[in-house]
Amino acid sequence: MKATKKSDEIEMKVTERIKTFDDACKELGENHPFVLQYNTLRDAGANGIDCPDISAYLKLRIICAALNEGWEPKFTNDEYRCYPWFRLYTQEDIDRMDEEERKNLVLWGGDAVDGATCGLASAVSNRAWSHSLADFGSRHALKTRELAIYCGKQFIDLWCDFYILRK
Secondary structure, three states: OEEOOOOOOEEOOHHHHOOOHHHHHHHHOOOOHHHHHHHHHHOOHHHOOOOHHHHHHHHHHHHHHHHHOOOOOOOOOOOOOEOOOOOOOOHHHHHHOOHHHHOOOOOOOEEOOOOOEEOOOOEEOOOOOOOOOOOOOHHHOEOOHHHHHHHHHHOHHHHHHHHOOOO
């Protein structure tokens, strides 16, 4: 924790302040554009947010904005932007892991379409498993590697909802 110059209080690190989606909304405030847009769609009832992936996208952009504490990407050559990264494993890969490695796994299924699309990174297999892609929106950019790791682990259920194809 670091002391602030504005008061005698101790300011908690952002990763201590933001543990939930509600924490992120509180951090940004009810008048932040992302929070206003989310609340408007949520309150629209049947015409609002009816897809888990859309709801997750809106929540994750609020969370990322709160974790960034005002930082926004400029998309310059000398700027680094970080994103949570998820790796897909085969059953054979998992079988070769020891117990410690397996603790860090989150298992999710997927669908087979033209090869396979499955998991968090939406791996697409057109020719071989070595060809995969993962798309991230700029609203999910984080200012540090540490924040990206924290966000990916702390909000794994939202990332799953965002990336996993549901029928």
